[in-house]
Amino acid sequence: MPLSPFPPDGLAEPSAPHRVLPLSAYREAIGLDEPFRPAAAPAPADRLDDHVRTVLRLLGGAPAVSRLGPRAHSLLDPGAADATIARRLLRTLLTVRPPGPLPGGAAELIDAVLGAERRLRPAVAVRQQLPSIAEEFPRAPYRAARHTALWRGDITTLAADAIVNAANSALLGCFRPLHPCIDNAIHSAAGPRLRDDCATVMTLQGTSEPTGTAKITRGHHLPARYVLHTVGPITDGRPGTGDAAALAASYRACLDLAAEVPAIRTLALCAVSTGVFGYPKDEAAGVALRTVADWLAAHPGRFDRIVFTVFTADDETAYRGALGTAA
Known part of the structure; x- marks a missing residue:
């Protein structure tokens, strides 16, 4: 029997009208800065x-x-x-x-x-161990190459200031035992306090999380101090213009929210929506690369390094291919 993402604890149903909660409304409630x-x-x-x-x-x-x-x-x-x-x-x-x-x-x-x-579990230090895209792919025409990196591995071992989690609209983590999604992996490594923090945020918001937005919590037992949770678009077949806009909005929401926390200088992005949400990996990689490059151009110097984190060989191939065409 499928497990509901909403436990019987009084949280709002997904059909409730969307109301996006700003960081200032939940920052203290989850002790974000502690x-x-x-x-x-x-x-x-x-x-x-x-x-x-x-x-x-x-x-x-x-x-x-x-x-x-x-x-x-x-x-x-x-x-x-x-x-x-x-x-x-x-x-x-x-x-x-x-x-x-x-x-x-x-x-x-x-x-x-x-x-x-x-x-x-050996942790991977972003600042010391990951070369920039400019260093690893010197011929890539990517305009944000000096400020970004491409890394394949387990994001729960990455010692960045913050990592991104591809969440569902309940924002409480995956309730399917041993499900191989990034949401499950991050919550398992971080521990049950992460779900408690997410529940506090969602109770304050009073409604499910809209696509293309983000929330932030502490990382607890992760090497990363913070986790940004974003809901990407769910696609069936080839994505349309609206899907690409929603995916770009997810990445922008994570960057905007991370920028509100001064301690975050390095940020590891996952391949949002490319797993069970069905977004084709090659197209998603292009959206991610373009969105990050645009954001960094508009906010020079805000982050020291943005890491595009991939887990499978197919993910890495998609990003390598997109690097050759991303402006």
């Missing part, structure tokens, strides 16, 4: 499995467990799973869990687990 301080230190590597199993025991009675199906309680028996399966079960349970307080002690243990896992 450094993230986890409730516990990262777990030692030799204790990580014990922490995972303890969290599973604490969360085993949560109402969200029933959403995993009739075998959920037996699957969530920490003694019945090896370490890999136990960690996958924890990720699954946090994916389907609605925002809200965790059982006593669980928040500290989850922080310890996520902190340890972040230490085990």
Whole structure:
């Protein structure tokens, strides 16, 4: 049975009239300008499995467990799973869990687990490790080549000041267990506080997020301090002029919003709308490159580096091809 992106917690239905909430209306409510301080230190590597199993025991009675199906309680028996399966079960349970307080002690243990896992994943530093497009592709005619980079990898390991998440209109993350979308990956690495922040923003807004807009939260357990969440267009077949305009609006919204936060000097963009939203990758790459170049030309010096982040070989091929034609 499909999982609703809106948990039963009083959030507005998607059919409500759109009202875009400005940053000033939610900045303080989510503590955007406060450094993230986890409730516990990262777990030692030799204790990580014990922490995972303890969290599973604490969360085993949560109402969200029933959403995993009739075998959920037996699957969530920490003694019945090896370490890999136990960690996958924890990720699954946090994916389907609605925002809200965790059982006593669980928040500290989850922080310890996520902190340890972040230490085990090498982070990629934008400033030190990523060459600009001008350096990597010296013949590319791209006019923003000196201020941008193209990088293929897992955006949840990128140590930029902010990264972009391709979200749905509920803006609460993906509720489908182990779904291979960027929304799921970012929320899983950041931890459940990210969904709580998004829920706070959406409750204040009182309506679903329109296409072509963006919101910002802290990154919590991500190497990036901030996450920008944007809703791109959903296409069926070849995109039209309106789809291209909506995709460009998503990128502009992220750049405009990031520019409101002085601490953001490096920003990693994902390939918005090219996954389950169906936008053809080659055309989307051209829209992204042109939109960023136009924005940077209008705001010289605002950012030190914008990274076009891709995950698959097809994504990278699309951007390499678009670089040869983007003005």
